[in-house]
Structures are given as C-alpha cells and as structure tokens.
Amino acid sequence: MKDVKSAARAAAFAAREAAHAKGQGQAAELLADFLAPHRGKVLSGYMPMRSEIDPLPAMAAHQGPVGVPVIPGRDQPLRFREWSPGCALVEGTFKALVPAEGAWLEPEVVIVPLLAFDGRGYRLGYGGGFYDRTLELLRARRPTLAVGFAFAAQEMAGVPIEPTDQRLDAVVTEQGVRLF
Helix, strand or coil, rough: CCHHHHHHHHHHHHHHHHHHHHHCCCHHHHHHHHHHCCCCCCEEECCCCCCCCHHHHHHHHHHCCEEEEEECCCCCCCCEEEEHHHHHHHECCCHCCCEECCCCCCEEEEEEEEEECCCCCCCEEHHHHHHHHHHHHHHHHHHEEEEEEEHHHEEECCCCCCCCCCCEEEEECCCCEEEC
C-alpha cells in the first residue's frame, strides 16, 4: 500500500501544481458560502503551503471562532490554536505557520487540505495520518463536519484507502460543492 500511495501522491502533486498555476477562481467564495450556515461553530482552517488552495478569505469571513492546526508531535492528533487575520505567526512543524499565541479550540467544522480526493469522499494526504487521527478523535466526541478544499483537478478515480482513513463529508472546489 505504501508504494501505491506514494505513486498516487506524486501524480496528485503534479495535478495540484498545474491547477494552482491557473488560479483558484471563486473557490474561497464558494467555501465561505458553504460554511455560512455553520456560523457560531468553531471552525478549523489551515495556513496554505506551496500549491495548496487558499482558504484564508473563507476563514476570515467565518462568523465564529477560527483555529489552525498545530502538530504537537509524531503520531499524535492535531491541536488547534485560535487564529484571526493579522495575528502574529511563527513557524511550526513542517514549516507551517501557526499563531504565536491564542486559545486552544476544538473544532466542529474542519477545512481539510489534501493532495487528492475521489467520488466516495476519501482524501489523499501527505502521509502523516494527522487529519485521519484527528477526525477520528473529534468524531468520537461529537458530530464533526470535514470539508475538503481543493482544485477540481485534484480529483482522482479512486484514492487508495486503509481502514484508518476518514471520509470527508464534502469537498469544495472552484467548480462547486460535492457532498458525500
């Protein structure tokens, strides 16, 4: 399975790079519209890296607390630190920017970055298992909405999955919303 996922990741990176070069169009506005009914709920987004699609405008538009993921250590679930536009950021694990300070939050809605997704709602991540571990933990505590955010070109016929992989509830792309 490791080799299958590695090959899928290489293809997904290439597809995402090509899509990123074309721009994300109205994707952030579509994401903000999708999230609007969840105002007041704790939202987690992410700080985009490399060619990831940018959720920051949708995060800034959210009417409620917003956090971003912090990696506390290998094989651990993510933690989420409160974020707001313009807050002081520091470099965290894997060079991801995280708020320098702020409250720890437990999200009810999670915007999930990804390399690829499929029509069943599965996603291909970077291989650390952080989001799968985190979604499993959050969903054991209460209903948690997992929303993939990606370019439409990142869809693949079938993401290779393992028993620990968590399904997304929706994916938002520049072409619209897909529910699973």
